[in-house]
Amino acid sequence: MSGTKTAHLRLGVNIDHVATIRNARGGEHPDPVRAALAAAAVGADGITAHLREDRRHIRDEDIDRLMKEIGLPLNLEMAATEEMLEIALRHRPHACCIVPERREEVTTEGGLDAAGQREKLAPIIRRLGDAGIRVSLFINPDVRQLEAARALGAPVVELHTGAYCDRTGLEQAEELARITKAARDGVELGLEVHAGHGLSFGNVKPVAALPQIAELNIGHFLIGEAIFIGLGPAIRQMRALMDEARAGVHAA
Template structure:
């Protein structure tokens, strides 16, 4: 598939390469090396989440990624003064604002955009003034989508965690209902002028449904790919994910044209 209007971008999150490194200390494995391998295998961008507790990605990682990457860097971050200052210092291509609790293992849900509009507004304005695209990680909820548009975000990233949990439980009815909710959210967000991304928990077995949604232009996938890399290497995992995305996108486009 050529990179045209129907092309679906793949962002690879390399956080958990740093998790493995930090378990023992030192420099190995290197998240920057993982980023380069992912790009060579077909990734269109790299995502890294600089958490407040620095449990995986470090400040030095962000500096190296911004300096040496050949593809856009998407910095996931909490909407705090410390993180805004770091983003303004490094100026990544995009910042995805996410909820963050120190006790959570991973991001557990979407940002409370409706309840935190007053706090988010100046953060978004400061980032956009620096030329950084702003993404909000949200549930596919109409109120959250409306609030994201009112805040003048550039992008919403729809949280796919619930869909993937239904898939893991072999709950076909739940999967169908959540896929429909994601599709409706993607349609509503695009209608409001928001660029639509999606991610969280996606695997080889769950990516096709999202790839078939025409409004979704980017998928961000990390933990699963790093896990698969243990068994077959990161380039192979990225290439397979890229292939599955392209196949699903092509099939969806063919049905539209038929």
């Protein structure tokens, strides 16, 4: 099963930082829902939005509108709290990705410790699953965390690619090897494997080429690149790089 190949590598576009720009000044512009619709128009397979405890970017009304106005699956990133659980159960998005969250962090700094938080996570995962919501755990590429995800009943994991993206040379190659092994291990355990955090035009292809990975979630880079070339062209270029990488896998 470790050689299983996913034909189409899905692209989930994270629109959080459109909301970050909006919130820097207040008001309603730029509209993250408009960004989601634009992403859908150029081939995104899904939309990701992280509703943080402090509402620093995405707000509750954004989730309301995303559920009503977009035709793509919504992946709601959320902390493992009762407040976020109730919001997820009220909206019932396609998927919820449980992520670690610290109020003082600038961005998510690492993967969820699923292995060390089983008692806290188990009832949340169970209630989301009972509501028909597909649960994903955002974890570091580590077999202990993969095994915990399986034991908890989460059908999907998203591998944190931040360490890979932050390094160069031999260190980056070592991080890619960790991701490669984790992707294989995840599939062997019966999990669907996604990946994301920090991916860009320059580093996406080695990750996209991993045949066990079904989906990449990319946001900050695409929104930043949109300032220079537009959101549509940025997503199209990312999509093309992903497709090139996956085509190379099938040609091999």
